[in-house]
Amino acid sequence: MSKARTLRTRLLLWISGPLLALWVISTLVDHDVARGFVNLNYDRALLDTAMDLGRNVRESNNQLYLDLPQPVIEMLISGEQGRFYYRANGPGGEYITGDPDLPDPPPEAAEDRVTYYNALFRKEPIRAVALRVPVRPGSGKGAILIQVAERSALRDDFARQIMLRMMMPQGILVLLSTLTIWFGLGLGLRALTSMRREIESRSHIDLSPIDEAGAPAEVQPLVRAMNDLLSRLSAALAAQQRFIADAAHQLRTPVAALKMQAELATRQVRDGEAAVTLQQLQTAADHAARLVGQLLTLARAEPGSHRSVMRQPVALMSLARDVSVEWVPRALARQIDLGFDDASAPAEISADPFLIHEMLNNLIDNAIQYTPAGGRVTVRVRLQEDQAMLEVEDDGPGIPVEEREKIFERFYRMPGGAPGGCGLGLAIVREIAQGHQATVAVQAGAGGRGTCVTITFPAPQ
Amino acid sequence: MRLLIVEDHPILADGLIIALKSADYAVDHATTGEQADHMLATQHYDAVILDIGLPKLDGYEVLRRMRRKGSKTPVLMLTARDALEDRVKGLDLGADDYLTKPYDLPELEARVRSLIRRGQSGGGANLVHGDLTLDTAGRRATIKGAALDLSARELGVLEVLMLRSGRVVSKEQLAEQLYGWGEEVGANAIEVYVHRLRKKLETAGVNVRTIRGLGYMLEKAAHE
Numbered sequence: 272m273s274k275a276r277t278l279r280t281r282l283l284l285w286i287s288g289p290l291l292a293l294w295v296i297s298t299l300v301d302h303d304v305a306r307g308f309v310n311l312n313y314d315r316a317l318l319d320t321a322m323d324l325g326r327n328v329r330e331s332n333n334q335l336y337l338d339l340p341q342p343v344i345e346m347l348i349s350g351e352q353g354r355f356y357y358r359a360n361g362p363g364g365e366y367i368t369g370d371p372d373l374p375d376p377p378p379e380a381a382e383d384r385v386t387y388y389n390a391l392f393r394k395e396p397i398r399a400v401a402l403r404v405p406v407r408p409g410s411g412k413g414a415i416l417i418q419v420a421e422r423s424a425l426r427d428d429f430a431r432q433i434m435l436r437m438m439m440p441q442g443i444l445v446l447l448s449t450l451t452i453w454f455g456l457g458l459g460l461r462a463l464t465s466m467r468r469e470i471e472s473r474s475h476i477d478l479s480p481i482d483e484a485g486a487p488a489e490v491q492p493l494v495r496a497m498n499d500l501l502s503r504l505s506a507a508l509a510a511q512q513r514f515i516a517d518a519a520h521q522l523r524t525p526v527a528a529l530k531m532q533a534e535l536a537t538r539q540v541r542d543g544e545a546a547v548t549l550q551q552l553q554t555a556a557d558h559a560a561r562l563v564g565q566l567l568t569l570a571r572a573e574p575g576s577h578r579s580v581m582r583q584p585v586a587l588m589s590l591a592r593d594v595s596v597e598w599v600p601r602a603l604a605r606q607i608d609l610g611f612d613d614a615s616a617p618a619e620i621s622a623d624p625f626l627i628h629e630m631l632n633n634l635i636d637n638a639i640q641y642t643p644a645g646g647r648v649t650v651r652v653r654l655q656e657d658q659a660m661l662e663v664e665d666d667g668p669g670i671p672v673e674e675r676e677k678i679f680e681r682f683y684r685m686p687g688g689a690p691g692g693c694g695l696g697l698a699i700v701r702e703i704a705q706g707h708q709a710t711v712a713v714q715a716g717a718g719g720r721g722t723c724v725t726i727t728f729p730a731p732q
Numbered sequence: 733m734r735l736l737i738v739e740d741h742p743i744l745a746d747g748l749i750i751a752l753k754s755a756d757y758a759v760d761h762a763t764t765g766e767q768a769d770h771m772l773a774t775q776h777y778d779a780v781i782l783d784i785g786l787p788k789l790d791g792y793e794v795l796r797r798m799r800r801k802g803s804k805t806p807v808l809m810l811t812a813r814d815a816l817e818d819r820v821k822g823l824d825l826g827a828d829d830y831l832t833k834p835y836d837l838p839e840l841e842a843r844v845r846s847l848i849r850r851g852q853s854g855g856g857a858n859l860v861h862g863d864l865t866l867d868t869a870g871r872r873a874t875i876k877g878a879a880l881d882l883s884a885r886e887l888g889v890l891e892v893l894m895l896r897s898g899r900v901v902s903k904e905q906l907a908e909q910l911y912g913w914g915e916e917v918g919a920n921a922i923e924v925y926v927h928r929l930r931k932k933l934e935t936a937g938v939n940v941r942t943i944r945g946l947g948y949m950l951e952k953a954a955h956e
């Protein structure tokens with residue numbers, strides 16, 4: 272699995288990359304500037320020395336010579352770091368004094384009074400100044416050429432040091448900018464993180480739009496597109512729900528007619544083959560009637576149903592009692608002792624009363640279906656650490672452990688199960704429980720016999 | 733006993749008519765709200781079985797018009813729609829009971845019976861349950877014509893049970909009924925009355941069944 276780069280990393284790379292390049296370029300520029308300043312300063316020192324030397328060239332007997340004592344010369348040609356090279360030549364190019372092998376200035380600058388140039392001297396790069404001083408002003412005797420030079424290495428060192436000193440704070444600046452950007456992006460993207468959390472924490476039935484107002488302007492189109500998708504999805508789901516509900520609804524009246532006629536027929540014909548046939552017809556009609564009712568409930572309990580959010584405070588115990596009362600005649604008809612646990616606790620939950628009613632209907636119906644005649648079914652409401660628990664327990668044959676998860680699947684029927692069931696009852700129970708953030712657990716009943724289904728509702732907030 | 737069935741589905745209506753006629757009721761049938769409205773204005777009925785989903789003038793409107801005219805005839809609503817909302821709306825309009833389609837025939841018959849009894853309870857009529865008869869005006873009960881020796885409270889309990897025979901009556905409902913006569917009655921006292929009543933009814937072949945944690949129920953006699 273390839274790990275997707277976060278927006279934060281991406282933005283950071285896009286910003287800090289160019290920043291780093293800028294730093295390198297700026298370093299190069301710095302070096303150039305430093306070099307310029309260093310030259311300006313050191314060239315002046317060279318020129319000063321050249322001028323001092325030039326001023327002290329004398330003429331005697333048509334001979335030119337440098338009229339300075341050796342210690343003074345030494346003082347003049349000592350630079351900050353090491354000795355200068357120098358040479359003085361007469362107007363005709365004749366050597367007067369100094370380092371005779373110093374290279375000549377470039378010929379194209381032969382007319383200038385002062386010329387700076389770079390050259391190689393004794394295999395080392397040097398920086399030199401050439402100064403032309405007239406032998407005697409106005410005499411027309413031409414000019415003496417004074418050259419003073421020093422090794423360039425010294426200047427390079429100095430320029431490098433200046434550059435390094437400028438690089439350091441700039442580098443720190445780049446680093447600090449990167450860190451600031453990283454944290455700033457984190458803060459800026461927090462809106463996205465909180466949006467992600469909101470979406471993650473949603474229940475699967477919640478198709479309500481995501482809050483657009485809290486999103487940054489750049490993300491709003493995305494949120495809007497997502498909300499648009501959500502609304503189309505919920506419309507499609509609602510249409511499907513409506514179809515199932517309408518279909519089930521339309522089926523109710525004809526199924527009621529079928530069921531009633533079948534019941535009447537079984538009453539009228541008590542003997543013979545026809546009686547058996549009619550009995551089966553009635554069973555099938557009952558089955559169809561139950562299925563229609565359950566489909567309708569399922570359509571209501573599912574996401575997209577307009578009903579899925581109709582929460583209100585529900586007194587669970589009295590609701591459970593009322594529903595149990597409704598089932599007593601049918602339980603007695605099957606010779607089952609349906610009762611309500613006197614030790615039940617009053618518990619209030621936030622729920623859709625219609626759906627909780629249907630959930631109980633299906634739990635009790637299921638228990639009655641799967642419990643043989645003479646058995647007991649008990650409904651109970653408990654409170655455990657603020658959590659309301661609804662239980663329906665029977666002393667029937669029980670459900671093997673490996674079947675306990677499957678019984679909640681739609682249209683699943685236990686091998687050898689009762690013929691009346693259509694495998695939707697417990698699917699409905701689970702669907703409704705999930706819609707209320709409640710959990711469903713199946714265990715053996717008291718003393719390891721039968722089945723006990725427990726619905727645990729979340730504690731009130 | 734004359735009943736009016738208001739149901740537009742012909743086969744379902746036919747089934748209802750056959751079932752209720754065989755239970756010795758006189759049955760009239762209306763297929764539209766207008767027709768029902770007209771029949772209710774010209775004829776007295778002991779109970780009305782009213783389908784909500786009628787074309788044009790629906791069951792709610794028929795019920796609303798009945799109650800507006802001051803009719804107290806008990807009404808059993810039949811609905812194919814969402815049970816809870818329909819129930820609330822119907823009961824608010826003055827229906828006495830409701831059933832959701834598809835329903836069990838015995839259930840329907842029991843509801844109709846208890847509906848008619850309820851309609852009579854204030855009128856001092858006789859309540860009959862198998863061999864047992866309760867004269868609500870004379871405040872006495874008989875088994876096959878022989879008087880039963882019951883205290884006033886036992887009679888009160890019996891009346892509530894008979895009015896709702898075939899259905900569960902909670903201790904609270906019984907207590908409320910007796911409290912209505914100006915007496916404070918605890919759950920334990922109810923148990924005592926029911927116990928005594930049960931003994932006295934033994935010979936009548938009528939059983940007061942205890943429904944665990946829910947209350948009591950007067951069981952339908954074996955052959956009714």
